[in-house]
Amino acid sequence: MSAPLLSVRGVRVAFGGVKAADGVDLDVNAGEFLAIIGPNGSGKTTFINLATGYVKPQAGTIRLEGRDITSARPRDVTKLGIARAFQIPQLFTEHTVLENLMLAVAANQGFWRWQSPLGSPAVREAAMDLLTTVGLADMVGASSNALNEGARKLTDIALALALKPRLLLLDEPTAGVSTDEKFPLMDRLAAVLRERGVTAVFVEHDMDLVRRYADRVVVWNQGRVVADGAPDAVLTDPAVLRDVVGVL
Numbered sequence: 001m002s003a004p005l006l007s008v009r010g011v012r013v014a015f016g017g018v019k020a021a022d023g024v025d026l027d028v029n030a031g032e033f034l035a036i037i038g039p040n041g042s043g044k045t046t047f048i049n050l051a052t053g054y055v056k057p058q059a060g061t062i063r064l065e066g067r068d069i070t071s072a073r074p075r076d077v078t079k080l081g082i083a084r085a086f087q088i089p090q091l092f093t094e095h096t097v098l099e100n101l102m103l104a105v106a107a108n109q110g111f112w113r114w115q116s117p118l119g120s121p122a123v124r125e126a127a128m129d130l131l132t133t134v135g136l137a138d139m140v141g142a143s144s145n146a147l148n149e150g151a152r153k154l155t156d157i158a159l160a161l162a163l164k165p166r167l168l169l170l171d172e173p174t175a176g177v178s179t180d181e182k183f184p185l186m187d188r189l190a191a192v193l194r195e196r197g198v199t200a201v202f203v204e205h206d207m208d209l210v211r212r213y214a215d216r217v218v219v220w221n222q223g224r225v226v227a228d229g230a231p232d233a234v235l236t237d238p239a240v241l242r243d244v245v246g247v248l
């Protein structure tokens with residue numbers, strides 16, 4: 001078997017007295033769509049912050065395809081191929097959806113400030129390609145503040161894909177999205193990941209979405225991974241139902 005894409009071993013982080021990661025061991029395998037579930041405050045977002053370099057562990061190691069990235073800065077982690085969606089907190093509301101994507105593509109290509117990325121046909125083509133991939137080809141001319149929440153999330157995912165990640169981390173991608181829009185959003189996301197060969201981890205509270213989309217589920221509780229396996233097995237485990245699903 002090949003090495004895992006991401007390998008986390010013995011990772012610990014405490015904020016004051018709170019153990020947000022209390023000896024986390026987890027592998028993410030290439031090509032999988034892995035769900036993380038767990039109560040509020042159990043350390044799910046901290047895990048994403050650790051994997052992207054925003055939080056440094058007090059103990060343990062984090063490896064990307066065997067390469068130690070435990071101390072790498074967020075910018076370098078991104079360059080090595082780990083991106084998070086919703087990393088760019090706000091769209092530039094004075095720009096259209098297409099222009100927002102063009103700015104992200106250009107930033108990733110290291111455009112000089114005095115060049116105008118919005119005038120570059122190559123940047124435009126790459127941005128159009130990403131928007132088509134996430135199903136927003138019809139929205140390119142829309143003002144970014146006119147988008148509904150589902151379309152906004154898809155735009156955010158396209159922005160993250162502009163970084164050309166191998167591993168994409170999504171912290172509650174369906175939060176704030178209406179019930180009707182959740183399944184179409186996840187359908188599109190899953191299709192995009194498959195098409196681009198991107199491995200992904202998503203934090204999710206809706207067990208119907210986890211059951212439908214995850215290849216594997218890991219369960220967080222009090223800074224630890226307490227269960228790990230196929231959705232059918234994990235989501236019927238009595239301890240998981242009692243301690244985690246029951247309190248979500």
Ligand SMILES: Nc1ncnc2c1ncn2[C@@H]1O[C@H](COP(=O)(O)OP(=O)(O)O)[C@@H](O)[C@H]1O
Pocket residue numbers: 015018019020038039040041042043044045046047
């Ligand atoms: N930067 C931080 N400073 C202080 N406490 C933090 C910080 N980040 C997370 N925590 C604490 O660590 C625990 C885990 O938080 P978090 O990873 O956000 O949980 P989750 O995403 O599972 O809700 C919580 O008690 C939270 O308050």
Ligand SMILES: [Mg+2]
Pocket residue numbers: 044045046171
């Ligand atoms: Mg969180």
